[in-house]
Amino acid sequence: MAEIGNKPPNTSSRRAALRAGMAMVSLPLLNIAARAQSARPVTKVLDFQTTADVLKAEAEGEVVFYTHDGDGAAAAVVDAFNNDFPKIKANYVRAQNGALYSKLLAERSAGRFNVDVIQFSEIGTAIDFQKRGGYERHVSPEIGAFPTKYLSPTPGDYFWMGVTFGGIAYNTNLVKPEDAPKTWKDLLDPRWRNAMSTKQATSGMQFVEWYELRRLYGPDYWKQFAKQRPRGFDSRVPMFDRLSKGDDKVCAIAEYAGYLLYHQKGAPVAFVTPDDGLPATPVVAGAVSRAPHPEASLLFIDWMMSTRGQALYQNNLQLAYNSFRTDAPPMPDGKRLSDFKLLIPTDMADYLASHDIFNKEWNAMMGL
Numbered sequence: 001m002a003e004i005g006n007k008p009p010n011t012s013s014r015r016a017a018l019r020a021g022m023a024m025v026s027l028p029l030l031n032i033a034a035r036a037q038s039a040r041p042v043t044k045v046l047d048f049q050t051t052a053d054v055l056k057a058e059a060e061g062e063v064v065f066y067t068h069d070g071d072g073a074a075a076a077v078v079d080a081f082n083n084d085f086p087k088i089k090a091n092y093v094r095a096q097n098g099a100l101y102s103k104l105l106a107e108r109s110a111g112r113f114n115v116d117v118i119q120f121s122e123i124g125t126a127i128d129f130q131k132r133g134g135y136e137r138h139v140s141p142e143i144g145a146f147p148t149k150y151l152s153p154t155p156g157d158y159f160w161m162g163v164t165f166g167g168i169a170y171n172t173n174l175v176k177p178e179d180a181p182k183t184w185k186d187l188l189d190p191r192w193r194n195a196m197s198t199k200q201a202t203s204g205m206q207f208v209e210w211y212e213l214r215r216l217y218g219p220d221y222w223k224q225f226a227k228q229r230p231r232g233f234d235s236r237v238p239m240f241d242r243l244s245k246g247d248d249k250v251c252a253i254a255e256y257a258g259y260l261l262y263h264q265k266g267a268p269v270a271f272v273t274p275d276d277g278l279p280a281t282p283v284v285a286g287a288v289s290r291a292p293h294p295e296a297s298l299l300f301i302d303w304m305m306s307t308r309g310q311a312l313y314q315n316n317l318q319l320a321y322n323s324f325r326t327d328a329p330p331m332p333d334g335k336r337l338s339d340f341k342l343l344i345p346t347d348m349a350d351y352l353a354s355h356d357i358f359n360k361e362w363n364a365m366m367g368l
Contacts, residue, residue: 042141045299046084048306049141052299058087063296064114065090066104068097068121068204068283070235073318080312081303088296096234097121098202101129108134116297117304119161119285122204123345124352126158126284136287138298142305150282150324158286159305162313162321165280165342166205168272169254171243180250183274184213187252188224195249197239200232201362209253209279210358211351212343216276222361225252232366243269253279256340257320260333264317273340280342283313283321 040051067074078090120126135157150160170180181187199206233239236258242248244267259271291297303309310323322337330336345351
């Protein structure tokens with residue numbers, strides 16, 4: 001049975017009781033937050049509920065979405081929203097997680113508030129933005145479908161839109177199954193030198209992989225990995241393009257969503273799930289404070305959290321993020337999150353504190 005995260009079982013009855021008590025408290029707190037927003041009437045739109053004023057949102061006429069996703073995935077999201085709400089033009093700006101956040105902070109420092117909704121690929125970035133007061137607190141009517149552990153500590157700032165995770169992929173025309181890497185340590189085999197791709201330091205997924213494999217194998221793992229001279233890219237698209245064409249033999253951080261898309265296209269790629277687990281990062285979304293289109297931003301969040309939005313994110317192979325909604329169906333390939341052992345950082349303080357070390361090491365590996 002696969003498990004999310006890697007936190008060892010807690011054998012202390014006192015701590016277990018404390019956790020149980022906190023779990024009992026969390027739902028009333030969520031209800032209090034919901035009641036605090038109850039001054040806004042709830043409206044049913046299409047097949048979901050919203051507290052946004054839809055007429056005002058349509059009068060605003062636009063919503064701006066900042067996302068870490070590639071162009072194909074970002075376009076799929078805004079096109080679907082435009083189809084559901086043709087009077088509201090949805091536009092997107094995309095960049096890798098780190099670059100996107102730097103852009104957002106620079107804009108806000110200059111007094112420019114251009115974005116309505118933002119989506120990060122890494123929980124640490126969302127936590128930092130929350131500390132800066134960057135979110136517009138919005139307790140969506142759809143929030144009850146999400147377990148509280150997949151919501152911001154104060155519900156309404158952000159939520160876990162879904163999860164993306166990565167394993168190892170290889171070109172089946174160039175690598176025989178018996179020769180393919182089966183474990184993360186197999187990536188250190190000299191046969192993959194100058195024949196392997198990875199992501200750049202601006203990637204939230206890459207940060208998680210670095211952190212989790214460093215935790216499992218120690219800092220020396222990445223020193224040995226650097227000797228392989230991997231090539232770094234800013235999204236999964238060029239990585240799978242190169243893998244499909246044979247420019248690389250192996251992808252060292254192959255997102256499962258990318259694999260599904262290219263496999264469906266008939267590309268010669270295979271996916272490997274090492275027994276130690278798959279680095280995984282939640283996709284985190286929230287409405288931004290001082291949004292230029294405030295009602296449209298709330299409508300967009302409610303739409304994202306609904307079964308309608310979640311189905312798009314889970315079933316569109318440009319996205320393929322497994323939903324955390326309690327009523328979510330299986331992925332298009334029939335699998336669920338429980339079918340995979342996912343490695344998600346649990347010690348947030350340690351994880352966030354290590355980011356500067358990661359940046360320095362990874363950029364040096366990439367020759368930056």
